[in-house]
Amino acid sequence: MDETNKKQFLERLPVVYAGALICCFLWGSAFPFNKIGYIKFQIDSNDIGTLLLFAGIRFFFAGVLAIILGSIIQKKFIRPSIKAIPKVALLSLFQTIGQYFFFYIGLAKTTGARASIVEGLNVFVAIIVASLIFRQEKFTLNKVIGSLIGFVGIIIMNANGSGLINSSYFIGDLFIFLSTICYAFSSVVLKKFAPSENTTMLSGYQFVVGGIVLSVSGIILGGKLTVITAEGIAVLAWLSFVSAAAYTLWGMLLSVNPVSRLSSIGFMNPVFGFILSLFLLKEGSTVGVSAIIALAVICIGIYLVNRESKAKKKV
Secondary structure, eight states, X not given: OOHHXXXXXXXXXXXXXXXXXXXXXXXXXXXXXHHHHHHHXXXXXXOHHHHHHHHHHHHHHHHHHXXXXXXXXXXXXXXXXXXXXXHHHHHHIIIIIIHHHHHHHHHHTSOHHHHHHHHTTHHHHHHHIIIIISOSSOOOHHHHHHHHHHHHHHHHHHHTTSOOOOGGGHHHHHHHHHHHHHHHHHHHHHHHHTTTSOHHHHHHHHHHHHHHHHHHHHHHTTOOOOOOOHHHHHHHHHHHHHHHHHHHHXXXXXXXXXXXXXXXXXXXXXXXXXXXXXXXXXXXXXXXXXXXXHXXXXXXXXXXXXXXXXXXXXX
C-alpha cells in the first residue's frame, strides 16, 4: 500500500473509530492493571521512587517492543535521524516523562474509577491546546459542547456510589489532571511531527528515552522492586504491550486525522477504564442503567465533536 492509499485508508471513519476504540480499550485496561501491578510488586503508594521505577521499566520495554515490531513491518531497522533526535526528546518529555510521572503517582493516591473521570478531561484539554495554542484546527462551538457532553457522560458513568466529593483523593486527582495536560501537548506535538517522521519510530524511541529517565529518577529516589513474581512480570508485560501497540496505532491515525476527532473518541478510554476497574478491582457495584445512559451521552458528545468535520469532507 503506497502512502496515498494508506492515508486514504486511515482517514475512513470506520477505520478511525475501530482503531481508536482498540486504543481506548488498551489504555483503559492500564487503569486496573497498574493498580494490580502495585499489588503484585508490593509497591507502597507513598514510595514515589519505586512507582517511577515501575513506570520506567514498563515504558522502556514498550519502546523496545515498538521498535522491534516497527522494524519487522518495514523490513528494516528503524532509527531516528540526527534531525529527529530533538523531536524524540520533546515528544518524550510530554508523552512519557511528564504524563506518566503524574499519572503513576496520581493513580496510587486515588481510585481507578476517579482517575477515569479526571482522565476524561483530556479530550477538552487536547482540543483547547490543538485549537487555541497550536492553531492546528478551528475551535468551534460544536467541539466545546460535544466535549462537555462527553465529560458529563463520564461523570454519570462513575458517579453512582463512587463518592466523587472526597478531599482525601485531592492530590491523586490533581496529578491525574496534570497528566492529561501533558497528554494534550503530546498529541499536538506528535501531530506536528508526524508528516515528516515515522510515527512508530517516534513512539518507540520516545518510550525508550522516557523509560530510562523515569527509571533513573526512581532509582535516585531510592526506588527498588524487591518482590518479583511471575504474575507481576505478566502484568508488566501487558502494560508494555498496551503502550507499544496503542501509541503506535494512535500515532498512525493522528498523522492524517484532526486531533479533535481522535480525542473525542478518547472519551471511551475512561469508560473502558471504569468497566475494567469495576470487574478487576471491585471498585464499584454493577453496571446498570446509569452506565447505559452514560454511554449514550458519551456517543452524543463524540458525534457533536465530529459532525462539523464530516460535513466539511462532503462539501
